[in-house]
Amino acid sequence: MKKSLILAIFAVFVLLSACQPVEIRQELKGGITESELNISAVPQIRDGKNSNYIDLNSDGNACLSSWDFGVGLFVGTKGTVKVMMKGPNDIIFTGLNADGTKITKTLTVQVDALYDVEPEWALFCGATGEKTWEWDNVTGPGVWGNGGFKGCAAPCWWVVSLGDINGQAPGEGAGASMTFTIAGARLIKNFNDGTTVQGSFTFDMSKIILDDGGNVWAKGKLNTKNVTVLCGKSPNEGGAPVNSYDILKLTENNMVLSYPEPGVGSWGTAWFWMFKKK
Template structure:
């Protein structure tokens, strides 16, 4: 009888030991693939027998996706994007393997025609490749504040180009910024020689109209990781400004504005006045 009890006790203890051992649910990492093994495509939508400027991107590979299509980027596995130039467009794909290594591959896509509308502002801002902008020293003022929906340039407290360094060092006389079509890149070159780089995008549906129906702002320019020259809001502790109403943008001139939070008609807005170099 004692042997039976001892045997039963040992069995019970062994069950406790096994029950206390941690159970791990591990996800095994897949094997890393090379760029040659990528299964990716970039196919233009065909309209009336021609390759349009809308392109379907598709990644069937076991990697995370990052597509750079020249005027923007997307991290979706499958996406439809808009290209803004005819001819050969280069698309750069970067894949992230499960164990952390990156692989890249380029795809050339031919666009026959701009079937889908492209904002003219891409051409104005980048000249089809890149364009450099500087303060418009011929204007009465290049930066300052004025009335939201009331003014279209600095009108109250105004500064000339020579005064800008007092607001942001290196961003006055001699400072420039270059908008590049490839990657929608914005590069700011300070008068000190220092460089900063970020990205930009447009939303030309963000039109601001006055009560009489006339257009005050034709769209919105957004920057990421960078501001335009002297892109600050003084009454908000010199906070960086990343979104700007587009008052004027053509081949020669650009005027941007930023309204302080809560500003109504004739509330405080800030204005930037640039010209193409």
């Protein structure tokens, strides 16, 4: 009897054990290496020349794909991007493996002809892809200040001279500058104590503003991220940083920017910045 009871208990234990799910955990390991990548960046041929339209392809690689082409980031295995400079252009590929590891590879493409490139890239960044701007203390009596929105084309009410800028923005007066680069669409603020801060910029030349007479007052918009232009603040908003500027003038040698205080109409308070090519 005792033996039969033991056998019965054992049988129940076996049945219960068989009903429990068995979980086998498998750790995902491994990933491809740079040497195993099969990727390409090939300029499209236009008029017999390597154009600035670049065909990217990473099909068949066991990783997620992203491409840094200088002025933007493309995510995907196949697509076409547009670069903004003649000469050698670096395309940086980053692959994300299933195990979380990353692999990078730089492909250099030669561009011999530019198509559909906004001329403002060359005005902001110069023919070499990098251009430095400083305060324009030559054109007018001041380099920063306020005036009338859609009325003034430079500071015309409260006008601040170059010598007084450090009092408004320490390190951003005489001797300070800012550098625009095509690579990475970077904006670098160079303080006059030798330090720098870096961010990025974009522009939109469709953001035109007309004055009350129907004439173009602003020809576009400059936007910055993680950095402002020199003395890029709004005093009547507690010195808040300004990251969006109306472009009043942009030539090879001169740049005039403006920022209207929120909600103002014609001749309301706007702030003005005067710069020249260094």
